[in-house]
Amino acid sequence: MKTLSVIIPCYNEESVIETTYRRVKAVLNSLRLISSQMVFINDGSMDKTMDILSDIAKKDRSVKIINFSRNFGHQAAVTAGIHHCTSDFAIIIDADLQDPPELIPDLLAKQAEEQANVVYCVRKKRTGENKFKLWTAKRFYRTLNKISEVNFPLDTGDFRLIDSQIIEQFKRFKERGKYIRGLISWVGFKQVPFYYEREARFAGETKYPIKRMVSFATTALLYFSKKPLLMAIGLGFFTVIVGIFMALWSIFGKIFGYTHAESGWTSIVTIMIFFGGIQLLTIGVLGQYIGILFDEVKERPEYIVKDFINWK
Ligand code: UDP
Numbered sequence: 001m002k003t004l005s006v007i008i009p010c011y012n013e014e015s016v017i018e019t020t021y022r023r024v025k026a027v028l029n030s031l032r033l034i035s036s037q038m039v040f041i042n043d044g045s046m047d048k049t050m051d052i053l054s055d056i057a058k059k060d061r062s063v064k065i066i067n068f069s070r071n072f073g074h075q076a077a078v079t080a081g082i083h084h085c086t087s088d089f090a091i092i093i094d095a096d097l098q099d100p101p102e103l104i105p106d107l108l109a110k111q112a113e114e115q116a117n118v119v120y121c122v123r124k125k126r127t128g129e130n131k132f133k134l135w136t137a138k139r140f141y142r143t144l145n146k147i148s149e150v151n152f153p154l155d156t157g158d159f160r161l162i163d164s165q166i167i168e169q170f171k172r173f174k175e176r177g178k179y180i181r182g183l184i185s186w187v188g189f190k191q192v193p194f195y196y197e198r199e200a201r202f203a204g205e206t207k208y209p210i211k212r213m214v215s216f217a218t219t220a221l222l223y224f225s226k227k228p229l230l231m232a233i234g235l236g237f238f239t240v241i242v243g244i245f246m247a248l249w250s251i252f253g254k255i256f257g258y259t260h261a262e263s264g265w266t267s268i269v270t271i272m273i274f275f276g277g278i279q280l281l282t283i284g285v286l287g288q289y290i291g292i293l294f295d296e297v298k299e300r301p302e303y304i305v306k307d308f309i310n311w312k
Pocket residue numbers: 008009010011012013043071072073074075077093094095096098205206207208
């Protein structure tokens with residue numbers, strides 16, 4: 001008999017978690033020939049999420065909880081779920097029911113039909129999200145694809161099915177800044193899309209405000225591409241060319257007398273600001289990569305688990 005783990009990261013989801021449990025449970029009960037469990041990762045919720053989860057876990061032994069010591073972020077929570085997974089398949093799904101749990105049997109069917117290692121869910125439509133988020137997400141995935149060293153499927157979140165081979169490979173990743181959907185594509189094997197319509201959040205609000213969206217996008221970009229460094233070189237090259245022409249212009253000007261040195265103040269200030277700006281910009285790009293090295297070299301754990309419930 002095959003086994004399945006449903007990995008569900010939760011952060012302040014008190015208003016949905018009970019419904020999520022019931023909907024996922026109903027789906028899992030209907031599965032034949034597969035034994036399943038739910039793994040909730042409580043990512044340092046400050047509301048009643050953990051109390052509700054503990055009550056559920058008392059009644060249902062197939063519900064396992066990984067309880068973090070504080071909030072470590074969505075990607076760390078999913079990572080913990082995969083790290084502790086020993087099943088044949090894992091399905092990663094959000095706690096807010098934006099990814100309908102009713103699709104789980106379809107994902108399993110698709111896997112069996114195509115003998116795939118990954119079935120990733122591609123959003124055909126997203127309801128209940130503002131235009132800004134949709135637009136930035138769309139631009140982000142397309143830009144990332146252009147400049148990164150890997151080709152990622154577009155409009156795909158972490159909602160996906162992965163098999164034991166992928167799970168084992170994922171456990172080997174040592175980097176702490178994880179962009180999970182990118183890493184899974186990077187692994188290779190047979191990956192097939194599954195198209196669905198993403199629903200609106202069932203209740204509660206998004207835990208990805210603009211600041212977190214930017215930091216998520218930055219991790220994805222910097223961990224998967226060295227192109228920003230190349231762009232810095234390109235910019236430097238451009239300014240050197242401009243500089244050479246300006247130098248020639250002023251030297252010949254001096255010789256042939258068509259420039260007046262006394263009236264050169266405006267041009268000097270403009271040039272200083274321009275080159276100063278470019279220098280700061282390129283140092284900034286370099287600094288971002290040094291920041292990553294700094295974080296990675298410390299080798300801190302990605303998350304700290306306070307307790308495991310129903311685990312043994
Ligand atoms: N989440 C988490 N830790 C965080 C932020 C989010 O575990 O620090 C979980 C959250 O509970 C949800 C999933 O990650 O199950 C996706 O978050 P959210 O729905 O807020 O993101 P959105 O769908 O708005 O992009």
